[in-house]
Amino acid sequence: ETASLDDHEACLPKLPPFDYSPPPYAGPSVDEILAKRKNFLSPALFHFYKKPLNVVDGKMQYLFDENGKRYLDAFGGIATVCCGHCHPDVVESIVNQLKRIQHSTVLYFNHAIADFAEALASKMPGNLKVVFFTNSGTEANELAIMMARLYTGCNDIISLRNAYHGNAAGTMVATGQSNWKFNVVQTGIHHALNPDPYRGVFGSDGEKYAEDVQGLVDFGTSGHVAGFISEAIQGVGGIVELAPGYLPAVYKTIRKAGGLCIADEVQAGFGRTGSHFWGFQAQGVVPDIVTMAKGIGNGIPLGAVVTTPDVAEVLTGRSYFNTFGGNPVCTAAGLAVLKVIEKENLQSNAQSVGSYLKERLTALKDKYEIIGDVRGRGFMLGIELVSDRQLKTPAKAEILHVMDQMKEMGVLVGKGGYYGNVLRITPPLCFSKQDSDFFVDVMDYTMSKM
């Protein structure tokens, strides 16, 4: 007997049930939007899929297209939507604030801004308690780098190869991947060897990589530096968790050279890594400056720099402000985000469900040669696809096929890494065990057909 199509359908993985139907959509079609993008939006914009996806609604860990088809969002708006799409508490907080005042300049007081600064400071270790608000991660890193330079009177900054820190002049230079850099003047930044356990020259020996930073200080600078900036887990760079022992050794070197240590928590912050609220905490260090964005506002444009009162002093008496940074509507979102993370135990969910998901993905590695590495922590996981395990040849074409097939089956996953061959799993932190099973079953099915 041959199986009917219905039998075949019956054995496909099924999206976990979810009690929400979006309202009907009456907007323009995908093709109409595509035409507008071509004519009126930046030609640099790109999309992953053969047939572009038009998302018209979002609810928690799910997105809906114009036909009401539901997708499991395992990318979370590039690690941004931490509480879930349109989380009711976040929406309520925004709407309530919006009804009272939409914007106040830095010249007047507003409690929504001060309340959030206080709440954010309470999440920081050490003496990190002065907050500067920005609109994005790029702006936060620009400010942090500038503060380190002002504080130390030095220009040299050490950053990592394979890092991503933003797309404005200074942060683009700090970024350590040619595919995210333009040919602007590149000065004052030295890129250290990446402590990448999978592709790096010293494997998982963090202290060995740290010696390269000492080398850069000794041979590339006057011996005095402004600082060091790094992510704890590189996001755009393909979910690369810095080798253990790296940050404590580097922080020591940098501080000896008079510099400040900057932690870029734009992706790894706000409980995403599960084990800790901030990514750097996994290596037991306390930075001098922490930058953040993405998860801070659950998708509302907001960024922040948090530093010590001593470092913050460098801006005293200088003319410096940011028109929208710390807009009360955005900070109202931020305050709601912190409450939701706590109320719904999202950090511990990221830890337990993230570990479960990683375990199941690691098991798939035994089944499919194309999976070269499964890595990351909590809900910041990466799967590096290779066409040859020994040579670690990036499977660049195959990854697009995997993503396309998974999308057809209702799963959205991200992509990154210098070679563009790493699947990035950074879902909203409410992602459940059932969602993880569905994700893995869909990936398993997709790979079994390749």
Ligand code: PLP
């Ligand atoms: N830093 C990190 C680690 C990032 O991943 C990003 C963006 O992806 C940025 C900085 C820049 O943030 P934004 O895109 O909000 O300017």
